[in-house]
Amino acid sequence: MNSDPDRQVPFLSYGFRPFFLFAGLYAVLAIAAWTGWLALHDMPGVWITPTFAGPPQQWHAHEMIFGFGMAVVSGFMLTAVPSWTGARRIAGTPLLLLALLWLAGRAAIWFSAFLPPIVVAIADLAHLPVLAVMVLGGLMVRPAPRNLVFFVFLALLTVANVMIHAEWWDFTSDTASPALDAAVLLLALMVAIIGGRVVPAFTRNVLVMRGPSTALPRSFAWLDRVSLASLAILAGLAAAQIEGPPTALVAGVAAAGHLGRLSFWRGMATGGAPILWSLHLAYLFLGLGLAALALAHATGMLAVSAALHLLAIGAIGGMTLAMMTRAALGHTGRPLRVVRPIAGAYALVALAALVRALGVDLLPGHYMAVIYVAGILWVAGFGIFSAVYAPILVGPPLPKNPPSA
Known part of the structure; x- marks a missing residue:
C-alpha cells in the first residue's frame, strides 16, 4: 500500500x-x-x-x-x-x-x-x-x-x-478537571471559527438562488473579533480555574457576540433545508451554552456542568454531525441533500442537549432518568448517522459523469 x-x-x-x-x-x-x-x-x-x-x-x-x-x-x-x-x-x-x-x-x-x-x-x-x-x-x-x-x-x-x-x-x-473544561471550550472555539466561515457562506449560496430580492447573510469583522477573543479568554480562565464574576462577565460577552453573529446569518430562511438549519441550530447552542455558563458563574442558579453539556452536546455534537453529513456527501460526489432520518438525527442530538442540560435542574428527583434519556437520544442520533453514512464512507464515490440510461 x-x-x-x-x-x-x-x-x-x-x-x-x-x-x-x-x-x-x-x-x-x-x-x-x-x-x-x-x-x-x-x-x-x-x-x-x-x-x-x-x-x-x-x-x-x-x-x-x-x-x-x-x-x-x-x-x-x-x-x-x-x-x-x-x-x-x-x-x-x-x-x-x-x-x-x-x-x-x-x-x-x-x-x-x-x-x-x-x-x-x-x-x-x-x-x-x-x-x-x-x-x-x-x-x-x-x-x-x-x-x-x-x-x-x-x-x-x-x-x-x-x-x-x-x-x-x-x-x-487537580489538573485533569480544568484541562477537560478548557478542552471543551477550545473545541467550542473551533466550532465558532469554522462556523463563522461556513454557516453564512453555505446559507448565502442557497439564498442567492432565490433571486436578487432575497436578503443575504452578513458578517462584521469587529463582532467576529470580539466573539472569538472572548471565547479564547474563557478557555484560558477555565484552564486557570478562575470562576465567579470574571468568568461570568467573559462568558456573557461571548454569548452576546455569538448570538449576535448568528442573528445576521438568516437562519430563519433555512427551514426547508436540514443540511443548512442543522448548522444554524448548532451555532445557536453555542450562544445558549455560553449564556448558561455566564448564568452559572454569576448566580449559581444553573450548574456549570449543565452549561458545559449544552456546549458539548448541542454546539460541538450538533456542529460535528452537521459538518460530517455535509462533507461526506460533497466529497463523494453526492447531492447536498440529506435523507429524512438524518434530519431526525439532527433533532435527536439537539433534544439530547436540552434534556441533559436542563432536565437535571428541572427534575432533581429524577437525575439518573434524565441521564439515561439524554444518552438514548444521543445514541439514537449518531446511530442513525452511522447506519446511513457507513456505506457512503466505505464505498466508492459516485461517478462525476454517470452514464445515461
Whole structure:
C-alpha cells in the first residue's frame, strides 16, 4: 500500500472516511457504555468494577473529547487543509497508521486499569502530535494565519491531554478537571471559527438562488473579533480555574457576540433545508451554552456542568454531525441533500442537549432518568448517522459523469 491519494481503496482515499466513521461509531459506543455502566452502578447490590483507571466522570469526558472529538477533528482537518492550501492529501498507509494510533489510544484508555500508566499515556497521547505534524505540513504549503491557528488548537489540546494524564499518573493534583473544561471550550472555539466561515457562506449560496430580492447573510469583522477573543479568554480562565464574576462577565460577552453573529446569518430562511438549519441550530447552542455558563458563574442558579453539556452536546455534537453529513456527501460526489432520518438525527442530538442540560435542574428527583434519556437520544442520533453514512464512507464515490440510461 502506498500514499498516492488517487490509487487507494476508497476507505483510505480521504481522511474524512475512516475518521468520520470512527466518530459516529464511537459516539454510540462510548455513551452506550457510559449510560450502561451508570445503570448497573445504580442498581442496589450491584457493583461493576470498571476496566478503566481514574475517576469515571473524567473517563467519560476524556473519551468524548479526545476520542469522539478528535476523530471528527482528524477527519475534518485532513480533508480541509488540502482544499485550503492545495497540499497533497494524507491517504493510504499514513492515513491507516494515524487511524491505528487513534484506535490504540481508545483501547489503552478503555483497559487502563490493567496497564501501566506510562503505556496508557503514550498510547493515548501519540495520535494528536502526529496529526498536528501532518496538518502543519499541509498548512505550510500555503501558510496563512487564519489557517495556522488550527495547528495551535492541536498543540493546546495536546497540552490539555498531557495535564490530564499527569494527574492520572499522580505527577500533579487537580489538573485533569480544568484541562477537560478548557478542552471543551477550545473545541467550542473551533466550532465558532469554522462556523463563522461556513454557516453564512453555505446559507448565502442557497439564498442567492432565490433571486436578487432575497436578503443575504452578513458578517462584521469587529463582532467576529470580539466573539472569538472572548471565547479564547474563557478557555484560558477555565484552564486557570478562575470562576465567579470574571468568568461570568467573559462568558456573557461571548454569548452576546455569538448570538449576535448568528442573528445576521438568516437562519430563519433555512427551514426547508436540514443540511443548512442543522448548522444554524448548532451555532445557536453555542450562544445558549455560553449564556448558561455566564448564568452559572454569576448566580449559581444553573450548574456549570449543565452549561458545559449544552456546549458539548448541542454546539460541538450538533456542529460535528452537521459538518460530517455535509462533507461526506460533497466529497463523494453526492447531492447536498440529506435523507429524512438524518434530519431526525439532527433533532435527536439537539433534544439530547436540552434534556441533559436542563432536565437535571428541572427534575432533581429524577437525575439518573434524565441521564439515561439524554444518552438514548444521543445514541439514537449518531446511530442513525452511522447506519446511513457507513456505506457512503466505505464505498466508492459516485461517478462525476454517470452514464445515461
